[in-house]
Amino acid sequence: TTADLETEFDRIVQSDQRIEPRDWMPDGYRKTLIRQIAQHAHSEIIGMQPEGNWLTRAPSLRRKAILMAKVQDEAGHGLYLYSATETLGVDRAELTENLIEGRQKYSSIFNYPTLSYADVGVIGWLVDGAAICNQVPLCRSSYGPYGRAMIRVCKEESFHQRQGFEMLMTMMSGTQAQREMVQESVNRWWWPALMMFGPPDDRSPNSAQSMAWRIKRHTNDELRQRFVDMSVPQAEVLGVTFPDPDLAWNADRGAYDFGEPDWDEFMQVVKGNGATSVERIANRRAAHENGAWVRAAAGAFAARTAASEKE
Numbered sequence: 001t002t003a004d005l006e007t008e009f010d011r012i013v014q015s016d017q018r019i020e021p022r023d024w025m026p027d028g029y030r031k032t033l034i035r036q037i038a039q040h041a042h043s044e045i046i047g048m049q050p051e052g053n054w055l056t057r058a059p060s061l062r063r064k065a066i067l068m069a070k071v072q073d074e075a076g077h078g079l080y081l082y083s084a085t086e087t088l089g090v091d092r093a094e095l096t097e098n099l100i101e102g103r104q105k106y107s108s109i110f111n112y113p114t115l116s117y118a119d120v121g122v123i124g125w126l127v128d129g130a131a132i133c134n135q136v137p138l139c140r141s142s143y144g145p146y147g148r149a150m151i152r153v154c155k156e157e158s159f160h161q162r163q164g165f166e167m168l169m170t171m172m173s174g175t176q177a178q179r180e181m182v183q184e185s186v187n188r189w190w191w192p193a194l195m196m197f198g199p200p201d202d203r204s205p206n207s208a209q210s211m212a213w214r215i216k217r218h219t220n221d222e223l224r225q226r227f228v229d230m231s232v233p234q235a236e237v238l239g240v241t242f243p244d245p246d247l248a249w250n251a252d253r254g255a256y257d258f259g260e261p262d263w264d265e266f267m268q269v270v271k272g273n274g275a276t277s278v279e280r281i282a283n284r285r286a287a288h289e290n291g292a293w294v295r296a297a298a299g300a301f302a303a304r305t306a307a308s309e310k311e
């Protein structure tokens with residue numbers, strides 16, 4: 001009966017075992033996973049654009065090769081995550097339609113422009129840094145295909161974070177103009193990076209249920225705090241500051257106090273009113289439409305191969 005299936009589902013989740021694609025799961029669990037994993041996949045794919053913007057202007061062959069590899073890794077992450085979503089019974093083509101028609105979200109962070117080359121380093125350091133902070137606990141997510149995908153994704157994101165930090169270290173030991181470029185970029189990205197963790201806990205409608213199902217392991221505010229605590233010492237090593245007058249060590253809490261992100265700005269960006277929201281989707285739509293002939297050719301080839309195997 002359904003009650004027995006639910007009991008078994010709860011037992012698996014509560015004992016920290018994995019739910020696998022063929023296991024019974026509540027509709028709400030399936031829907032939540034499709035929503036979160038698809039949004040995550042879309043973020044990886046849209047997330048290729050801000051840094052991709054600098055591929056043609058990287059200052060050396062070495063920097064260009066590194067950046068190209070990183071952007072390609074993000075494409076790989078998107079494809080893994082679309083595959084993980086497909087195990088829940090949705091089709092990747094449908095997910096792409098949802099993205100380009102604005103029916104599904106992607107991370108707010110990718111709706112900001114990359115105005116200087118320092119942004120490449122700062123995205124690696126702070127954006128990949130925030131992504132790792134959020135995603136390491138997701139390696140223990142209760143849904144097997146998602147948790148397993150996160151393991152490889154996190155390894156690659158760690159490399160991305162280090163390449164960003166290394167690039168910034170190089171710039172910080174360069175000229176005064178380079179140091180200013182890094183600081184200016186940090187000033188623009190700090191608050192949007194904090195927003196990546198989602199709304200504050202008292203305004204996060206999905207957190208409680210996702211935590212009970214062990215899809216999420218920590219609340220948005222817990223992870224945001226962890227990220228701030230991790231980033232401040234790194235900023236000191238680099239020699240940059242964060243644009244937050246309220247940032248201060250709190251010995252009682254053993255953590256940094258920090259200011260409130262602009263949640264109105266966050267809501268506007270999530271609604272599709274970010275500085276580059278329209279451009280990001282237009283680029284994705286154009287890439288999809290320009291790739292139609294590749295999908296048609298691959299489909300025709302697969303059909304012909306299948307037919308000749310039957311003969």
Ligand code: FAQ
Nearest residue numbers: 040043044047106107108131195196197198204205206207
């Ligand atoms: N942007 O109730 P909650 C990367 C939405 S890393 C846009 O708290 P939840 C790597 C949320 O969907 C970035 N929307 O939601 C990379 C919900 O709306 P809905 C991707 C946001 O799901 C680096 C509503 O607000 N990482 O790509 C955001 O429990 C460099 C209420 O929020 C992931 O997706 C936001 N920041 O918690 C690539 C990680 N925050 O769906 C290239 C996996 C919230 O009900 C270059 N996802 N919303 O219509 C998660 O951990 C969670 O989904 C959260 C949100 C924490 C993002």
